[in-house]
Amino acid sequence: MTDTFQLDGATVSFEPCQTVMQAALTAGRYIPHLCYHPEFKPHGSCKLCTIKVGGRTLSACTMPAEAGLQAESNIEELNALRRTLLQMLLVEGNHFCPSCEASGNCQLQATAYELQVMTPHFNQFFPDRPLDGSHPDILLDFNRCILCELCVRASCEMDGKNVFALAGRGITKHLIVNAESGMLRDTDIALEDKAMHVCPVGVILKKGVGFSVPIGARRYDQRPVGAQALDDAPRPAISGSCDACEGKS
Amino acid sequence: MSKKLRVATTSLAGCFGCHMSALDIDERLFTLLNLIEFDRSPLTDIKHCGRCYIGLIEGGVCNAENVHVLREFRKNCKILIAIGSCAITGGLPAQRNHLDLGSCLTEVYLTEPGLAHGYIPNDPELPLPLDKVHPLHEVVKIDYFIPGCPPSGDAIWKFVTDLIAGKTPELGHGLIKYD
Numbered sequence: 001m002t003d004t005f006q007l008d009g010a011t012v013s014f015e016p017c018q019t020v021m022q023a024a025l026t027a028g029r030y031i032p033h034l035c036y037h038p039e040f041k042p043h044g045s046c047k048l049c050t051i052k053v054g055g056r057t058l059s060a061c062t063m064p065a066e067a068g069l070q071a072e073s074n075i076e077e078l079n080a081l082r083r084t085l086l087q088m089l090l091v092e093g094n095h096f097c098p099s100c101e102a103s104g105n106c107q108l109q110a111t112a113y114e115l116q117v118m119t120p121h122f123n124q125f126f127p128d129r130p131l132d133g134s135h136p137d138i139l140l141d142f143n144r145c146i147l148c149e150l151c152v153r154a155s156c157e158m159d160g161k162n163v164f165a166l167a168g169r170g171i172t173k174h175l176i177v178n179a180e181s182g183m184l185r186d187t188d189i190a191l192e193d194k195a196m197h198v199c200p201v202g203v204i205l206k207k208g209v210g211f212s213v214p215i216g217a218r219r220y221d222q223r224p225v226g227a228q229a230l231d232d233a234p235r236p237a238i239s240g241s242c243d244a245c246e247g248k249s
Numbered sequence: 250m251s252k253k254l255r256v257a258t259t260s261l262a263g264c265f266g267c268h269m270s271a272l273d274i275d276e277r278l279f280t281l282l283n284l285i286e287f288d289r290s291p292l293t294d295i296k297h298c299g300r301c302y303i304g305l306i307e308g309g310v311c312n313a314e315n316v317h318v319l320r321e322f323r324k325n326c327k328i329l330i331a332i333g334s335c336a337i338t339g340g341l342p343a344q345r346n347h348l349d350l351g352s353c354l355t356e357v358y359l360t361e362p363g364l365a366h367g368y369i370p371n372d373p374e375l376p377l378p379l380d381k382v383h384p385l386h387e388v389v390k391i392d393y394f395i396p397g398c399p400p401s402g403d404a405i406w407k408f409v410t411d412l413i414a415g416k417t418p419e420l421g422h423g424l425i426k427y428d
Contacts, residue, residue, distance in 0.1 A: 096344065097427035098334055098398035104428070113425050119337055119394040123387055126339075128347035215428070224422045 005069035007051075014065035021049055021061040024073070025233035030226035031073050032082055032111055034089075034200055035148035036061040038234050040157065043149055048082050048111065049073075079115055086112045091122045092171075094129065094143035095201075101210035102202025104218025108146060109201075110225035132177065134185035137207055144201040145175045151204055155195040163187045163195060175203065254302040254413060257288040257326060261315040262342040262382060263308025265291070266399045267333040271305075273402025281406075284413055301326045303412065307399075309339040310383045314376035323389040328412065331385045332405070334398040334427060343382040350380050393418060397426050 002013045005020070007029055014023035019042060024031050035046040042061040049060040052072040060073065072078070089095075089108060097103045132140035147166060152175075155163040163184075167176045179186035189195065196204055215221065220228065260268060268291060274281065289298040298304065298318075304326030310316055323329055334340040345353055358369045385391050395408050404424040411418035 090338075094347075095427075096334075096338070096340070098341070099344075100428070109427055112427075113422065116419070116425065118396055118420075118425070119331070119386060119391070120384070121386070124339060124343070124346075124384065126343065126346035126381070221423075 003065075003067035005065055005067060005071060007071045008074050012065075018065050019061055020051065020058075020063045020065050020069070020071060022233075023065045024060065025230060028230055029073075030229050031060045032115060032226075033061060033229075034107060034111060034146060035150065037150055037198060037200075038232060040150065040153050040198075043153070046085070046146070046148060048085055050078060050081065052078065083112075083115050083117050084121075086115060086117050087119075087121045089146050090117070090120045091124045092127070093125075093145060094127065096143075100144065100202045101205060102144070102199075104213070104215060104221050106202060106220070107200035107225060108144075110220035110228075113220070114225050129174075132184050133207075134183040135187075135189070135207075136185070137191055138184060138189065138196070139205045139207050140175075140177070140184055141203055141205065142175055145203045146201055147173055147175065148200060150198040150200060151175075151195045154198045155189070155193065158194040159189075161188055161193065161195070163189045163193075253286045254284060255288045255300065256285045256290070256303045256305065257298045257301045257322060258290040258292075258305040259298075259307075259318060259322065260291070261306060261308035261318060261336070261385075262311035263333060263335045263340075265307070267307035267336075267397075267405075270397075270399035270402055271405050274406045275402070277406055281409070298322050298325045302328060303409070304329045305332050305409075306330070306385060307333045307336050309335045309342055310379065310385060310388050311342050312376040312378045316379075316388060319385060319389055328392045329385075329389070330393045330395060330408075331391045332395045333400060334396065336385050337394050337396055339382045339384050340398065343384075346381045350378060354378075395420075398428050400424075400426070 002015065004011050004013045007024055010029065012023050012027045012029060021031055021033065021036055031049045031051065033046065033049040035043040036049060044059040044062040047059060050057050051060045053069060097109060103109060129142040149166060152164045152166060155161045162178055165176050165178050166173055168174050176182060177184050177187060191206060258268065287293045288301050289295040298321050304322040306319065306322060310319060331337050335342060339346065354369050358364060358367045395404060397404060404420055407420060407424060408418040
């Protein structure tokens, strides 16, 4: 049996074990997000998908869908907070879009477009984050990392390799490479690994192919991130994988 | 006909690319010139900014002169707009910000090959470089931002004409971009 809940006044039906995010995307309703990826367990760290339920704020990607839920997402109060989150991400790293080969394919950039982020607002940090170009085929540009852990999760859960990790706490938190030398060349990462293809920004890059797609033909040039996310949403829930019930059983 | 709105433009630590992009409004420039007249701008060569309705500034703040010009614009312009990546984030010039300024000058003027008799320029007329390159909003209050490197002529047209029409400017998909 399919139950329903309300999202911004619209009725959204959901299958058992779906989260609010999964049900919303399946139903064609976009909730902005960065650390959520349909192929991975929810992480709930970027907080961009924050919705309001009964006056309380919750992450849509970790909140199990419940019958009769009254949720608000696309309201100015939440969108203003989302803009602030994006602005803090933009000033914390070095996001120099004009020289970034992920520009046009970048989820952070596209989400900022979607939410009309016209300025970083805060003072730029300009951190000094050296690159790792040690691997013959792969470049790591830590300047753009937003700590979503998608590469960490992909490497562990899908590739079975454990190439990446986050180290440090608070403002010193940063992406590291799990090798004694700390260099990517000393890991077993391969171009076909899932970890190579999940970065929502431009940290993990294949060498030798930069800027191969012209401006105007890149992923988010054609369609805004909201429309693209709906295209990418998996339709039926995958049996045996229950994100909403994770940790409850 | 009502009085035309005065508009001033300048480039600080920028490349004039945003100004060039503004010229991409092509023949719409004639329509615009029915509504506005230029004060200080590379198009008029007026040296100081007078009282204006709109000030458009491209480029970030990288030296002492930039600070003076920016403050003059802020004092005289009712609406101050930062245009382009450099004005909004520091952009390309700000890529030196994680390096020491002294080391940059030493490498560029003293230690690079072929600089046996080099020296760091010290003419008193040269504006002193700032330790870091700053976006405009870190120095004065900025009212609006038009992102892009450069923003397209269409984006600039939409933004400025919205503003002149008294509307809150909005750039939709395809017009708002950071690269």
